[in-house]
Amino acid sequence: MKIIKIFVSIVISALLFSLLSNVSAAPIYTASFILDTDSDKNEIIYVNVNETVKVSLGVNTSEGYYAGPLAVPVFYTDSVLEAGSANLNISGRFYNCCKTYTSVVNSEKLTAEAAEALYPSDWSSQQKSANKAIYTVMIPNKTDSDNTPDKLDENLWTAEFKVRDAVGSQGNVFIPNECIRTEKNIDGSVYLARYSDGSDLSSKRFDYGMDMELDVSKAEITFQVTDLADVDNDKLISSADALLILKYSVDLAELDSDALIRADINQDNSVDSADAFCALKVSTGIDKINKYMH
Numbered sequence: 393m394k395i396i397k398i399f400v401s402i403v404i405s406a407l408l409f410s411l412l413s414n415v416s417a418a419p420i421y422t423a424s425f426i427l428d429t430d431s432d433k434n435e436i437i438y439v440n441v442n443e444t445v446k447v448s449l450g451v452n453t454s455e456g457y458y459a460g461p462l463a464v465p466v467f468y469t470d471s472v473l474e475a476g477s478a479n480l481n482i483s484g485r486f487y488n489c490c491k492t493y494t495s496v497v498n499s500e501k502l503t504a505e506a507a508e509a510l511y512p513s514d515w516s517s518q519q520k521s522a523n524k525a526i527y528t529v530m531i532p533n534k535t536d537s538d539n540t541p542d543k544l545d546e547n548l549w550t551a552e553f554k555v556r557d558a559v560g561s562q563g564n565v566f567i568p569n570e571c572i573r574t575e576k577n578i579d580g581s582v583y584l585a586r587y588s589d590g591s592d593l594s595s596k597r598f599d600y601g602m603d604m605e606l607d608v609s610k611a612e613i614t615f616q617v618t619d620l621a622d623v624d625n626d627k628l629i630s631s632a633d634a635l636l637i638l639k640y641s642v643d644l645a646e647l648d649s650d651a652l653i654r655a656d657i658n659q660d661n662s663v664d665s666a667d668a669f670c671a672l673k674v675s676t677g678i679d680k681i682n683k684y685m686h
């Protein structure tokens with residue numbers, strides 16, 4: 393019986409590895425982060441350590457407002473997500489109105505004073521140190537309405553984040569409702585900044601105009617770090633994890649109770665070759681671990 397099981401597992405694994413051997417893409421999760429009222433609030437996305445997460449900042453002004461200057465910090469939980477650079481959508485209409493006066497900068501690269509200016513005024517020092525921001529300033533080359541798009545539904549930038557080794561933790565990418573500094577402060581809305589002189593975009597505070605508002609009350613994504621599928625606990629999902637599951641399923645390897653929890657990828661309370669296949673698909677980017685968590 394054992395010999396048959398081993399034979400079957402070898403056949404299965406040979407088949408799986410030949411199927412997947414040409415796929416080498418790193419897993420990347422692409423999440424849409426749109427500043428309009430239709431996005432999902434507090435959607436939880438499960439991610440593995442070292443995974444790359446892409447988040448886009450989009451803007452939707454489908455009601456036809458005049459699109460004036462934009463100055464908005466997008467915050468992220470530093471202990472869970474390590475930000476890479478944000479790539480502007482250079483084919484976007486808004487970018488092409490604003491490219492002379494556009495900057496996307498991580499708050500880490502700002503002066504302490506400039507970074508401090510991004511935080512909501514009521515944040516504690518603990519909140520400030522826990523969250524960093526990608527600060528976006530996009531100012532039309534001219535403030536005349538004839539040089540700006542009046543309706544927009546597009547991404548402004550896409551940023552990559554690497555998931556830190558923070559299994560069990562949650563991290564957010566978000567625009568706080570409190571992040572509004574205007575005398576007509578309305579929860580859930582961001583007012584676009586009015587261009588004043590534009591010479592120092594990375595450190596200047598702008599006066600807020602009333603030309604347009606965007607509802608950001610649902611502009612939040614929550615990432616939950618999991619170690620599901622990382623059976624050997626080396627912080628990577630690889631074919632080694634798949635092989636380990638396969639060996640366990642034919643009594644050629646032992647797994648402790650914690651490893652068994654990580655190995656039951658399809659969550660059916662059994663560790664077998666189906667989980668090995670899942671591990672392979674996650675390791676090659678065909679599936680995201682999030683698929684197995686719902």
Ligand SMILES: [Ca+2]
Nearest residue numbers: 622624626628
């Ligand atoms: Ca692993």
Ligand SMILES: [Ca+2]
Nearest residue numbers: 656658660662
């Ligand atoms: Ca299973």
